[in-house]
Amino acid sequence: MESRSDESTWIERAREGSTDAFRMLVDRHRDRAYGLALRITGSAEEAEEVAQDAFVRVWRALPEFRGEASFGTWLHTIVARLALDRAAIAKTRARRETALEAAGDPPAEATFADEGDPLLEGRLGRMLEDLSPIQRAVVVLYHLEDRPVLEVATVLSLPENTVKTHLSHARSALRAAWEREARSTPEETRR
Amino acid sequence: MTREDERFEQWLDEAARDAARTSPRAPFGFTDRVLAQVALEPRTAAAPSWTRTLPASVGSDPLPWWTRVFAQPACALGFLVVGVAFLWRGTLAQSPEVVTGLVSRAFAALAPFWGPVVEPFARLSAMPGGEVCVLLALLPFAGLLSYGCYAATAALAHHAPARRIGT
Numbered sequence: 001m002e003s004r005s006d007e008s009t010w011i012e013r014a015r016e017g018s019t020d021a022f023r024m025l026v027d028r029h030r031d032r033a034y035g036l037a038l039r040i041t042g043s044a045e046e047a048e049e050v051a052q053d054a055f056v057r058v059w060r061a062l063p064e065f066r067g068e069a070s071f072g073t074w075l076h077t078i079v080a081r082l083a084l085d086r087a088a089i090a091k092t093r094a095r096r097e098t099a100l101e102a103a104g105d106p107p108a109e110a111t112f113a114d115e116g117d118p119l120l121e122g123r124l125g126r127m128l129e130d131l132s133p134i135q136r137a138v139v140v141l142y143h144l145e146d147r148p149v150l151e152v153a154t155v156l157s158l159p160e161n162t163v164k165t166h167l168s169h170a171r172s173a174l175r176a177a178w179e180r181e182a183r184s185t186p187e188e189t190r191r
Numbered sequence: 192m193t194r195e196d197e198r199f200e201q202w203l204d205e206a207a208r209d210a211a212r213t214s215p216r217a218p219f220g221f222t223d224r225v226l227a228q229v230a231l232e233p234r235t236a237a238a239p240s241w242t243r244t245l246p247a248s249v250g251s252d253p254l255p256w257w258t259r260v261f262a263q264p265a266c267a268l269g270f271l272v273v274g275v276a277f278l279w280r281g282t283l284a285q286s287p288e289v290v291t292g293l294v295s296r297a298f299a300a301l302a303p304f305w306g307p308v309v310e311p312f313a314r315l316s317a318m319p320g321g322e323v324c325v326l327l328a329l330l331p332f333a334g335l336l337s338y339g340c341y342a343a344t345a346a347l348a349h350h351a352p353a354r355r356i357g358t
Contacts, residue, residue, distance in 0.1 A: 019226060026222045034217035048218055055225045060232055124206035143207035144214075175199055 011071055015062045022062075026055055029072060032145075033079045039140045040083035040133050041090070050086055054079040069154060076155045080137055084156075087133035127177040135170035138163055261334055269337025273330065 007028065013021035033054060038047035057078055058065075065074065128136050134156070141152040142163075149167070153160045260266060315324060 019229060022229060023222060023226055026225050030217040030221050030225075031214060034221065035215045038215050044218070048221065051217065051221070052225050052228060056228050056232060059229045124203075124210055143203065144211045146211070171203075174203065178199055178202060179195075 007071060011062070011065065011067075014059070015065065022059060025058075025071065029075055030055075032072070033075055036076055036079050036137075036140060036145075037083045039128070039144075040080065040137050041086050042129065043090075046086050046090070047083070050082045051079060054082055057082075073151065073155060076141075077157065080141075080155050081157065084133055084137060091133075123178075123181065124174075127174050130177065131170055131173055135166050135173070138166040139170045139174070142167055260338055261331070263338050263341070265338045265341035266334035269333045270330070272337075273333050 007025070010021040010024045014025060030051065034047055034051040037050040037054070038044060041047050041050060054075060058075055065071075069077070128139060131139065137156060138152060141147050141155055142149065147155070149160055149163055152167075153163045156163065158166075
């Protein structure tokens, strides 16, 4: 079983240019990095690009990595920033396409998971699709990854109070969706 | 908290736990693709270990470490101490013969050890106005020295074993 001290060794060796050590770091962190990107962008293709880009940036910046935060938190900060940027670009693009197609064919729903990728299983996954990317990121980091608010704020490079506000809005939206579903299928909700 | 609130919280906890269990996995060949990109990336040399304690907030990463180090509080404190010393002994800064005397004496004391290194400085300090140039040239070292002391102390404090209380 690989320990945290192994990781420190890999980081140190990767800093010195060892790609073998960097491979170990990628192997250890790829699933969580990819998962976070997927849950924010909503597209498997974009998530892979984001996660790959994040690892390449990490490689580039490793000589300057000072170990103030853990490697995982640092990586997730980069992944979240890139994924949110991608989501914002996708949203702008979708809005522009919608405006262009307004007079013609009905616009394609260029929203979360428009490729039909299996993102989050179950009802929570469906409900997350209706949240904004930043709200999704906050919910994923806080509820799914079980990180404290302070760490979520660090990963998203936001003030703690802003994270609390996003979390509160996200929870209200989830609550509303949950109540809507409860009214339509009450027996499922009671499970 | 109402019963509805409790039910929602319970549902959210369970749903989040389930979702976390079924976390997505990176696609096949992901690591190889990352490493293929990494192979094309140029690498810059790592900064010396004692600069790694620089807070992220100080300076931006694209700047070289020896530029960022001067924004450190310890460096600023070093400059402040030097500044206060000159203000306190104002005549030092104002009377060239005192400064020249100090610099010359310092170089004379160092000459047996670092002769070839201090000789050009000694020659420069003997020129009119040269002592000010030498002092300006040496000033960054006051900052680096201050930061070096701070980094060494911080490293000692960080690595000191935790003391047990009551045993």
